Amino acid sequence: MAGVTLYRGQKVWDEAMDISAPTLRSAYMPDVVAYTDTLLLLVDGLMARADGGDAAARRDLENKLLGMQQLSYENPYVSCSRSTSTARSFATGGDTPGYLLQITGDDQAGLDYEAVRTRHGLTRDSVKYLDEVGIPRKVAAPFTVVAVWLVDPTPGVADIEVYPGG
Amino acid sequence: MASPDDFLRWSLSSRDVEPVAGLVTAPGIDPDLLIHSLGERLAPVTLSRPWFLPSYATVPDVAARPDDLLGPLALDARLSIEGCAAIYLTWARPRLAPGAFAGPALAASFGADAVEAVAPEVELAGYRLMLAAFLGSLAGYEAAWDWLRVLLLRGPLNRQLSIMGFAAAAGSLPPAVEGFDEEAVPSRRQVLAAAGSTGWETLVPSPELLFQAVDGLRPESTI
Numbered sequence: 001m002a003g004v005t006l007y008r009g010q011k012v013w014d015e016a017m018d019i020s021a022p023t024l025r026s027a028y029m030p031d032v033v034a035y036t037d038t039l040l041l042l043v044d045g046l047m048a049r050a051d052g053g054d055a056a057a058r059r060d061l062e063n064k065l066l067g068m069q070q071l072s073y074e075n076p077y078v079s080c081s082r083s084t085s086t087a088r089s090f091a092t093g094g095d096t097p098g099y100l101l102q103i104t105g106d107d108q109a110g111l112d113y114e115a116v117r118t119r120h121g122l123t124r125d126s127v128k129y130l131d132e133v134g135i136p137r138k139v140a141a142p143f144t145v146v147a148v149w150l151v152d153p154t155p156g157v158a159d160i161e162v163y164p165g166g
Numbered sequence: 167m168a169s170p171d172d173f174l175r176w177s178l179s180s181r182d183v184e185p186v187a188g189l190v191t192a193p194g195i196d197p198d199l200l201i202h203s204l205g206e207r208l209a210p211v212t213l214s215r216p217w218f219l220p221s222y223a224t225v226p227d228v229a230a231r232p233d234d235l236l237g238p239l240a241l242d243a244r245l246s247i248e249g250c251a252a253i254y255l256t257w258a259r260p261r262l263a264p265g266a267f268a269g270p271a272l273a274a275s276f277g278a279d280a281v282e283a284v285a286p287e288v289e290l291a292g293y294r295l296m297l298a299a300f301l302g303s304l305a306g307y308e309a310a311w312d313w314l315r316v317l318l319l320r321g322p323l324n325r326q327l328s329i330m331g332f333a334a335a336a337g338s339l340p341p342a343v344e345g346f347d348e349e350a351v352p353s354r355r356q357v358l359a360a361a362g363s364t365g366w367e368t369l370v371p372s373p374e375l376l377f378q379a380v381d382g383l384r385p386e387s388t389i
Contacts, residue, residue: 026286028285028286067293069324070293070324070325070328071286071289071290071293072289072322073286073289083349085349085350086349086350086351088350089323089350089351089353090323090351092353093323093351093354094276094277094354095353095354095355127324127327127328129327129331129348129349129350130324130327153353
């Protein structure tokens, strides 16, 4: 296990909130927990089969990774980035203020999209720039939010640390 | 920077255009004949079954959506293997009301597909349409660029990044867009400038890129 520092941008944040995967927040699935667990099993299975040389699984994995980055109902991971600037652009998406979260955790516990793609030679398209790492289900041990800033896209407006400094 | 081929390989290899991907791996298909066939068949208009757009066209009333922004079936793609392979694409332009892509109406539709209540089938329809529009745009269909404008404007942030990235890779970003950085999602200002620009229609399509991309698929697909 090695430590990893990730960043995430979101529009709303408070200290008590669960930061959960899009599938857990879906209003369209009858049992979002079972659905999320199933998707995670599917991704793990595809990676195991692709690692074992299964060409069909490799192709399915390529589609799955791209799909999870484009379709919220397919994404059982909390989207984070290794890049501060990417997370900041999500926080300020739509040119309005938002929250930039710094999260630390275990580099083996998340899904590192680009590492998986590199290992299998998979297509990245433009989402490679997201440098995305997914935290399964929700931000919980071994992952911890260690700092949060309120960030504003307006030039000249400084970030405001809202956690832990408050 | 991504290249157009990156996007095309992605589009062609995606499950969302599964028959197209299968086309390059089907045994007995002569690759040269395939490329020739693509060139021959892309131009004619052949309409077959409705594919995926109905679910996008029947999106529940999203707040601030111009009523006539979404058209009926706009694209159809299918594969026919009858000794050779062919792709049929039929494009209709999205129905855009006068003024729908300017001023307040344009701004009101920003990110409309990113609202929490969008159903999975609508999300998937938008995603599939984006992939198909990547192919269509490089095959020379101006309507594909119109759809990309719609999808860009309405999209969640990752879709906006992908479409802007595609346009940048194809050298096709409208002149009105300044300062787009592929390493960050585009700003609202950049998206509105791109979606509101008519400069897209002057872009030079390149069927050659489409054929090169299919060609590029072959070594990969034999793994």
